[in-house]
Amino acid sequence: MYNFLADVVAVVHASYILFVVGGQILILSGWVAGWVWTRHMVFRTLHLAAIGFVVIEAWAGVLCPLTAIENRLRQTAGNNPYESSFIGYWIDRLIYYSAPEWVFILVYSIFALVVLATFIFYPPIRTKH
Numbered sequence: 001m002y003n004f005l006a007d008v009v010a011v012v013h014a015s016y017i018l019f020v021v022g023g024q025i026l027i028l029s030g031w032v033a034g035w036v037w038t039r040h041m042v043f044r045t046l047h048l049a050a051i052g053f054v055v056i057e058a059w060a061g062v063l064c065p066l067t068a069i070e071n072r073l074r075q076t077a078g079n080n081p082y083e084s085s086f087i088g089y090w091i092d093r094l095i096y097y098s099a100p101e102w103v104f105i106l107v108y109s110i111f112a113l114v115v116l117a118t119f120i121f122y123p124p125i126r127t128k129h
Helices: 002-033 041-060 067-077 086-095 101-121
Strands: none
Touching: 002 041, 002 067, 002 101, 041 101
16 A cells, blocks of 8 residues: 555656646747747746745755655555655656756756746736636
């Protein structure tokens, strides 16, 4: 059961990363293609907040809560952290890399600056419902 829950957390983690990275790709594509939906205020604000959270964690030296939860679940299941099922294994391979901490801080910070610049130069708009 704990391995399954750890896999669920890994899927949520991968989805978060996909939202941040894929969202930025869609926003930039929308800017070029003129897609109005990529300027939706809620989407853009959530996107900016998502990368902002990652950058704050990195600069503060805080372990990602999703990583911590996944590790705890795997340990409770009797495994070592990052030891997982088939699904967990492949998701972990996609989202975890080995590099010095400063590399991640730099990459997250640069990516956040790109998101912020996009937010400023291709700003979200309020839509009427």
